[in-house]
Amino acid sequence: QMTFDPEIFFNVLLPPIIFHAGYSLKKKHFFQNLGSILTYAFLGTAISCIVIGLIMYGFVKVMIHAGQLKNGDFHFTDCLFFGSLLSATDPVTVLAIFHELHVDPDLYTLLFGESVLNDAVAIVLTYILSIISPALISNCFVSTCFFNSFISVFLGLFCTVFFTGQLLFPLTHLPHLTKFTKLCEFPMLETGLFFLLSWSAFLSAEAAGLTGIVAVLFCGVTQAHYTYNNLSSDSKMRTKQLFEFMNFLAENVIFCYMGLALFTFQNHIFNALFILGAFLATFVARACNIYPLSFLLNLGRKHKIPWNFQHMMMFSGLRGAIAFALAIRDTDSQPKQMVLTTTLLIVFFTVWVFGGGTTPMLTWLQIR
């Protein structure tokens, strides 16, 4: 069998990617745009999740009507689950091109910040939905279920972020360790401690039953903010290059594995109507996320987000490794298998078409 345990994604491959994302945040622009980024990441992801969930629920009803699906196979929570995992955008190609072409730093930061944080949000959403959905299915009264899940998701999200924030407290000793000792004379030891303590943030969060991914993201941000400045110049370079390399390797492994999974996964369920619905839902949800929120944000921002930036953000809604990893985590039931197949197709389509179309799009929108 050409598969490996999906837990490997969450314990081995994702942490370096997420940590690197946090560690390489450009702080100045990030904190300048923090309000907008948080709005897109939290509110936007919630909107995206619900819109995709609702549209897919409509398509599921149509499929049941057309006899392609049995009633009771695909619950509303399954639709929301699909919505939450498809909300994790991953514009890695777009950002690489932006970086290459030195596109406007505000646009870069908005997209990058959104994509980093909404991964965490999507992971927490998916996790909470997978926990509460069995309880809700038995009492499938849509509006109650909807309301309940919405509240629990946000409470859960808040608590997780809050507690992982607390978890990081021991880690703030690392800046002290690097600042007030002679550790900087042994860059190798310094790098080793840096690596192990960052990893321990992930492990301790997982051991405490929280989401390690969120912990590792915030750990990356705080490490970059506090510890990085106290490192020796040798360690600065070492840690940067190490995490860059680990990120590169992990991302490539995931993309290779996605290619394999498309052809070797045994239980693919291709359903034209479902796939059509998913593509439609993805684009509608992205539009419902970007345009209304940008409008609201522009009311308060000094530097408005112009129309062409909004179109570019709309266009950069690539789906990637996280969506795939969340989809492959659970493929026991038929709906989940359908979700995996559809997610894979959406990932490949968005990466190839939107990723490949970035440069022409930038020219067309007169951003460069």
Next chain:
Amino acid sequence: QMTFDPEIFFNVLLPPIIFHAGYSLKKKHFFQNLGSILTYAFLGTAISCIVIGLIMYGFVKVMIHAGQLKNGDFHFTDCLFFGSLLSATDPVTVLAIFHELHVDPDLYTLLFGESVLNDAVAIVLTYILSIISPALISNCFVSTCFFNSFISVFLGLFCTVFFTGQLLFPLTHLPHLTKFTKLCEFPMLETGLFFLLSWSAFLSAEAAGLTGIVAVLFCGVTQAHYTYNNLSSDSKMRTKQLFEFMNFLAENVIFCYMGLALFTFQNHIFNALFILGAFLATFVARACNIYPLSFLLNLGRKHKIPWNFQHMMMFSGLRGAIAFALAIRDTDSQPKQMVLTTTLLIVFFTVWVFGGGTTPMLTWLQIR
């Protein structure tokens, strides 16, 4: 239980250490002293293995006489097995101090080259002994067994090195790949390929039933010799630092685990007579290795190996990670448990006493 699968040593922790050893060989001095290094590593390790085996066999006879051991528990092949695993020297502390103090490069290279190659030799010896010993025990006629094992060991060793040399053939495409393509414009990709292809040498050797450790050592040497010079300057630094870091981490994990194993391993068998014998055997074997071989080598060398260098080499016979990893691989029977306990004690004693005594010894021998 505070233990992990010993196979993790051989598949995860040792390959980076051995690869790094090969990759960081100082080529000029290494190839100048190649004859001496090979003599110490191959002939010296064989002498060491046999001397330790014979002395331990004597002690085992005494123990049987004293009623501390049943007849038939501890065969001659077990003694040879113990001898082979104790032949892997690992003067990591000594070399670190040499590096710091810029001690004579010839002495450094001799010690470093010997320790790198004799790890591989000891691993192969141990492997072959563990394979042939069940067959030999049934017909425990010492002299035949001794002769047979000696021949098979050397044939096996030769074949392994030869075949792993062949295995490296596809890897020599990597220098071509790095030389004749524009790969060097993408240092991250270059580093990634370098890492993965080096690892694939290990994996393909293991898959073919050969010893991956030997493959990865020679892979490291050839990569440093051919590929390294064709890398972009960015990749040169990246690969060096990456493997340095992995080596550092793996070595520290092993030493931490050794400390744990000393206190948490459930089946320690401390036998004073056996431990005494092992310490005696270790020192006698090191002397039988260094002094006669140095005498023979000095007959042919232009730059003679002076007496104080010989004493320093004698003193630098630290045992380390490899000996421990080989001992913990098999702890099913009582003799093997006794071997593990004794190996751990020898490792700690040599690392603390000899490692700590390096600087005074260098002064006393007037090397610096």
